[in-house]
Amino acid sequence: MAAADESSRPFAGLSDVSISGDIPVEGDISVPVGPSRRDDEFSTLDEPVKETILRDLRAVGNKFIHVLYPKRSSALLRDWDLWGPLLLCVTLALLLQGGAAKGDDQSGPQFAEVFVIIWFGSIIITLNSKLLGGTISFFQSLCVLGYCIMPLTVAMATCRIVLLVPNSLVSFVVRLVVVTASFGWSTFASTAFLADSQPPNRKALVVYPVFLFYFVIAWMILTFTPTQ
Amino acid sequence: MASTKDPFEFQEFEEAGSLLEADRDAVTISIEDEKPRQAPGVSPDEEHLDSDDKTELLSGQKKSTPFWTFEYYQRFFDIETHHVKERVIGSMLPWPGKNFIHIYLRRNPDLYGPFWICTTLVFAIAISGNLSKFLTSLGKSGYKYTPEFPKVTIAATAIFSYAFLVPLALWGFLLWRNNKIMNLVSYSFMEVVCVYGYSLSIYIPAVVVWILPYEWLRWCSIVVALCLSGSVLVLTFWPAVKDDHPKVIIAIMAAILVLNSLLAVGCKAYFFSKPEPVGTVAPLNEGTKTMPATLKPV
Numbered sequence: 281m282a283a284a285d286e287s288s289r290p291f292a293g294l295s296d297v298s299i300s301g302d303i304p305v306e307g308d309i310s311v312p313v314g315p316s317r318r319d320d321e322f323s324t325l326d327e328p329v330k331e332t333i334l335r336d337l338r339a340v341g342n343k344f345i346h347v348l349y350p351k352r353s354s355a356l357l358r359d360w361d362l363w364g365p366l367l368l369c370v371t372l373a374l375l376l377q378g379g380a381a382k383g384d385d386q387s388g389p390q391f392a393e394v395f396v397i398i399w400f401g402s403i404i405i406t407l408n409s410k411l412l413g414g415t416i417s418f419f420q421s422l423c424v425l426g427y428c429i430m431p432l433t434v435a436m437a438t439c440r441i442v443l444l445v446p447n448s449l450v451s452f453v454v455r456l457v458v459v460t461a462s463f464g465w466s467t468f469a470s471t472a473f474l475a476d477s478q479p480p481n482r483k484a485l486v487v488y489p490v491f492l493f494y495f496v497i498a499w500m501i502l503t504f505t506p507t508q
Numbered sequence: 509m510a511s512t513k514d515p516f517e518f519q520e521f522e523e524a525g526s527l528l529e530a531d532r533d534a535v536t537i538s539i540e541d542e543k544p545r546q547a548p549g550v551s552p553d554e555e556h557l558d559s560d561d562k563t564e565l566l567s568g569q570k571k572s573t574p575f576w577t578f579e580y581y582q583r584f585f586d587i588e589t590h591h592v593k594e595r596v597i598g599s600m601l602p603w604p605g606k607n608f609i610h611i612y613l614r615r616n617p618d619l620y621g622p623f624w625i626c627t628t629l630v631f632a633i634a635i636s637g638n639l640s641k642f643l644t645s646l647g648k649s650g651y652k653y654t655p656e657f658p659k660v661t662i663a664a665t666a667i668f669s670y671a672f673l674v675p676l677a678l679w680g681f682l683l684w685r686n687n688k689i690m691n692l693v694s695y696s697f698m699e700v701v702c703v704y705g706y707s708l709s710i711y712i713p714a715v716v717v718w719i720l721p722y723e724w725l726r727w728c729s730i731v732v733a734l735c736l737s738g739s740v741l742v743l744t745f746w747p748a749v750k751d752d753h754p755k756v757i758i759a760i761m762a763a764i765l766v767l768n769s770l771l772a773v774g775c776k777a778y779f780f781s782k783p784e785p786v787g788t789v790a791p792l793n794e795g796t797k798t799m800p801a802t803l804k805p806v
Contacts, residue, residue, distance in 0.1 A: 389657045410578075411585035412620070484589040489624060496631055503638070503655040 340364045347427050350469035357420045357473060365426020368433050369398045372497075375436045376504055389500050397500075401493045402426060409474065409486045416477035425490070428470035431462035432494065436501045443506055455502060463498035467491050584619035584698065592621055599706035602739040608706070609699050609744055617698040622705020625712070626671045632712050633667070634660040636719045637779030644721045659779065670771050671708060675700040678764070682748055685756065693747040703744050707737040711772065718780050726780065730772050738765050 340363055373394035389397070402425040406418055414421070435458045442451045442458075470490050475483050573580045591612075598612045609617075638656050645651040679697045686694050714733040718726050741764050749757050 389655070393657065408585070408620070408624075411582050412587075413582070413585075481588040481590070485587070485592060485620060489627075492624070492628060492631070499631075499635055500655070500657070503653075505653055505655070 336361075336363065340367070343423075343427050344430060347430050347469050350472040357416065357424065360417075360420045360423035362419070362423060362426065365402075365423060365429070368426060368429045369395060372398070372429065372433045372436055372501075375433070375440055376500060378506055394500065397496065398426075398429065401496070405489045405493055408489055409478065412482050412485055413479060414474075414477045414486065416474065421474065424470055424473045425493070428466045428473075428494075429497065431465040431469070432459075432497050432501060435459050435462035435498075436504070439501060439504060440506075443504075459498050459502045463494050466494045466498075470494075581619075584617070586616065587618040587620055591618075595621055595706050596625075596709045599703075599740050600710050600736055602736060602743055604743070607744055607747060608703055608740055609695060612706075613699055613702055617696070617702035619698070619701070619705075621709075622671060622701055625705050625709045626667050629708055629712055629715065630660060630663045630667050632715045633663045633775055633779050636715050640719045640721055640780055643719065663775070663779070666771070666775065667708070670767070671704050672701060674767055675704045678745075678760075681760065682745075685749065685752055689752055695745075695748060703741065707740050707768075710736045714772075715775075718776070726776060730776060734769050734772055738768050741765075741768065 339359070339361065343361075343364055373391045376389060376394050377391055402422050405425060406421040409416065409421060410418065416424075438458050439455050442454050445451050467487075467490060471487050474490065475487060478486050573583075595612045595618075598606075598608060602608075634656070637659060641656075642653055675697065679695070679700045682695065682700075710733045714729040717729045720726075742761055745760070745764065749760055
């Protein structure tokens, strides 16, 4: 009877234990954390779908702010997601649609080409940094590289607006300035996040492919010409 | 996430690298000199250190991790910034008697340089070819700028197949000759790939020069780049074939040089063709004529 009672309430015996002041108590007490976390998880089942989506969107937006203001915080690295990169990549590829002459060998990059360049490019850069001995995980690096496309996506949107104005020389200069600035910004932001994970004598080896990657994307954006 | 106490293996590699570095200052010319040097007149302490270094290096080399593991490929990226710099500069400045593999690679061939040099060259060719076309047709009526994105794919195919298939053939040939005639020098496949990859680095500045629409300037830079990269290749592979029949030596050196110049001239003809007065279709036709020539030996 007593044993059954004990087994049903495993911590019942602890209630009699009194710890006097002179016994040093060490270690972490992690018992109360578990149930409360479980409660949190349960509560997401009850909440409206809108709230769940909004929370994820807020997390994505929060990371956008991190890219815009790249201080060396690990928030972008700690909880990675690929929603933001997907969103940015699709937006960029859609904005690059409809360039130049169609069905011709001379045309600009198609949707699939942009998509493949961005994803394979970031995968290759990530593999490169892992092979060089980086301590960052695979998806963290993908996440950072994807989020840091954001300045270039913004530049692409600006370019499409500027291209509505017919004056070609002025619009070219404006586009050149915008794209160069956003290219620098992307490289700087991703370097701020990625370079720390490398041993100091290999930083340049990791930064160079990132530079090349954003340079190629910037080139695609700058040379975009819509069909008249 | 940059935890300093991460027990990662590069610590060990780094040490090996620094020991190699120390070695490099001591040794003057080639690997063969290294072995007799260690036998006589070394203080016991140093000898101990050296043998430690030796066993460590040997164990690093002998440790045969299977090729599907990540660690296998990590060996080819065990390289630091200053190594890459030295190798690129070394591949641009050939010097008689200097063997690129012995001086710069030192039994540690890397894939980082060849891969990123090829990638850079692909985009450099595509972008500067596009720019030069834009500059030559600037101000002509009826010209409409196009990014010519598909040329990136063609450039990538041509350059990557040159940089990996030609070394494969050359390595196979050297292996075969090595069985017939005992050569003192034999190169591994990675070393051959590495030399070929780095020998392409001179073309990157050359291709940027090609943007300017002056034919004489382009041909000058082609000749300079061909001489430099060709002589690096010849100087490197000379010791491996020098004991062979003269006919074989001439054949293999000619093949190396001809393939190298085919790549350069083919790229020049395809991506930087003279603007034809007929229209934009002409360069394409010319390209279809020249491209198979570039790809044929590969």
